[in-house]
Amino acid sequence: KEKTIALIKPDGVSGNYTDGIKRVILESGFSILRETIVQLDEDKAANFYAEHSSRTFFSSLIKYMTSGPVLVMVLEKENAIADWRGLIGPTDARKAKITHPHSVRAMCGLDSEKNCVHGSDSALSAQREMSFFFKGMSSG
Numbered sequence: 001k002e003k004t005i006a007l008i009k010p011d012g013v014s015g016n017y018t019d020g021i022k023r024v025i026l027e028s029g030f031s032i033l034r035e036t037i038v039q040l041d042e043d044k045a046a047n048f049y050a051e052h053s054s055r056t057f058f059s060s061l062i063k064y065m066t067s068g069p070v071l072v073m074v075l076e077k078e079n080a081i082a083d084w085r086g087l088i089g090p091t092d093a094r095k096a097k098i099t100h101p102h103s104v105r106a107m108c109g110l111d112s113e114k115n116c117v118h119g120s121d122s123a124l125s126a127q128r129e130m131s132f133f134f135k136g137m138s139s140g
């Protein structure tokens, strides 16, 4: 089976979407292997989103991601990485509401920044993010 990282962003946690999102996760056949609540500081958020450091929205993204605690989970299931990405829907939650009305981002997101959840986009990212949040944990 495959593992991936699901992260409920500060707007998802403060908007009380955690239980609803977990219900969707479990009903979709994932197991939640680990979970932890983390308050990211600027350094940690910038490290997590390092690939976006040159984007115009980067400073806003860091402000958003440090605005409150996030819930990080390790999900497991066959095809977990692609299936969780599919379940959350497109990056822009406004678009998600139109094109993927049953997606997680349609349910709890606001726009292209405040989109309430994250999912690893590849096996490499899943591995990196797992050891980022759960020291010593590997996807294999």
Ligand code: ATP
Residues within 6 Å of the ligand: 052, 057, 061, 090, 091, 112, 113, 114, 115, 117, 118, 119, 120, 121
């Ligand atoms: P994530 O990596 O969080 O799962 P994603 O892979 O769907 O999201 P990315 O393109 O990797 O999208 O962007 C990372 C995050 O940066 C987005 O989830 C969103 O919070 C923020 N973001 C992306 N595009 C924009 C934008 N145009 N304006 C503001 N914020 C953005």
